[in-house]
Amino acid sequence: MTSEVRTSDTGEAPAPRRGRREIALVDDDRNILTTVSIALQAEGFATRVYSDGEGALKALLESPPDLAVFDIKMPRMDGMELLRRLRAESDLPVIFLTSKDDERDEEAGFEMGADDYIAKPFSLRLLLARIRAILRRSGLEEDGVEGEEAGPPREPFSRGRLTMDPARHKVAWEDRPVALTVTEFLLLEALALRPGIIKSRNQLMDAAYPDDIFVDDRTVDSHIKRIRRKFRQIDREFSAIETLYGAGYSFSDG
Numbered sequence: 403m404t405s406e407v408r409t410s411d412t413g414e415a416p417a418p419r420r421g422r423r424e425i426a427l428v429d430d431d432r433n434i435l436t437t438v439s440i441a442l443q444a445e446g447f448a449t450r451v452y453s454d455g456e457g458a459l460k461a462l463l464e465s466p467p468d469l470a471v472f473d474i475k476m477p478r479m480d481g482m483e484l485l486r487r488l489r490a491e492s493d494l495p496v497i498f499l500t501s502k503d504d505e506r507d508e509e510a511g512f513e514m515g516a517d518d519y520i521a522k523p524f525s526l527r528l529l530l531a532r533i534r535a536i537l538r539r540s541g542l543e544e545d546g547v548e549g550e551e552a553g554p555p556r557e558p559f560s561r562g563r564l565t566m567d568p569a570r571h572k573v574a575w576e577d578r579p580v581a582l583t584v585t586e587f588l589l590l591e592a593l594a595l596r597p598g599i600i601k602s603r604n605q606l607m608d609a610a611y612p613d614d615i616f617v618d619d620r621t622v623d624s625h626i627k628r629i630r631r632k633f634r635q636i637d638r639e640f641s642a643i644e645t646l647y648g649a650g651y652s653f654s655d656g
Contacts, residue, residue: 423446423468423469423537424447424448424449424467425448425449425450425468425471426451426452426458426462426467426469427452427470428452428453428454428455428473428481429453429471429472429473429476430473430475430476432453434473434499435451435453437526441529442530442533450467454476455472455476455479455480455481455483455484459479459487462492466492468495468540469494469496469497469537469540470488470494470495470496470497471496472484472485472497472499472516473498474498474499474511481511485498485514486514489515493515493581493582493583495536495584496516496518496583497516497517497519497532498511498516498518499521499522500521500522512625512628517536517583517585518532518535518536518585519621520532536584536585539588539610540571556569558570559594561597562642563576563637563655564642564655565577566590566591568587568591573587573590575633576636578636580633582629582632586625588609588610589606589609589622589629590629590643591609592605592606593643593651593652593653594653597652597653598652598654598655601650601651601652603622603623603650606651607621610622626643629643641654642654642655
């Protein structure tokens with residue numbers, strides 16, 4: 403391991419070099435931690451590694467990386483619980499790794515706010531592609547310079563009681579802030595930009611996953627459910643996202 407790799411029991415590590423995006427890896431399998439960390443460093447990332455959820459949580463909150471990759475099945479605190487506690491305070495982009503072949507786990511992970519989900523055994527090439535895709539969607543190019551724009555900033559806009567500021571990743575409903583993950587933000591933005599227009603699941607996938615990465619229909623459905631749940635915590639009557647069965651979703655600004 404290089405000095406850029408931090409484990410949960412080695413104390414503080416030097417900050418990543420300017421412009422290098424930092425990825426935190428949380429997995430109780432040290433072979434996976436080592437292999438993935440080396441692969442990420444070879445692609446220009448800085449890495450931090452943790453072998454359990456409890457050890458990772460405090461560090462992720464105190465010094466957030468640009469993205470985190472969690473295993474689901476871990477002792478002491480599994481990935482689901484780690485994500486639940488993290489989401490109470492942070493919108494850090496998260497990818498789940500799991501050996502479980504269960505759609506219910508995938509749906510639960512998305513509903514808790516995971517940005518992506520990869521089943522073990524997995525391809526390092528696929529994981530790298532997913533990481534890069536999420537960083538691009540976050541406006542963080544892994545090989546860019548700190549503070550450099552990935553593209554021209556998108557202007558803030560309002561649709562009825564909804565306001566969105568894409569450049570600052572801010573969302574409000576009736577002037578009350580709503581915390582959305584990167585994926586949730588992009589899905590809502592795609593719907594809200596054209597109120598009343600039905601967006602198919604494929605169109606929404608293209609908006610949130612613009613890098614030719616395959617995701618299935620239930621991924622979009624799970625994200626939409628979570629978006630609605632977040633808005634209903636503020637407004638019980640929230641119904642601006644409409645489901646058109648067999649067609650997709652639309653946003654109503656009425």
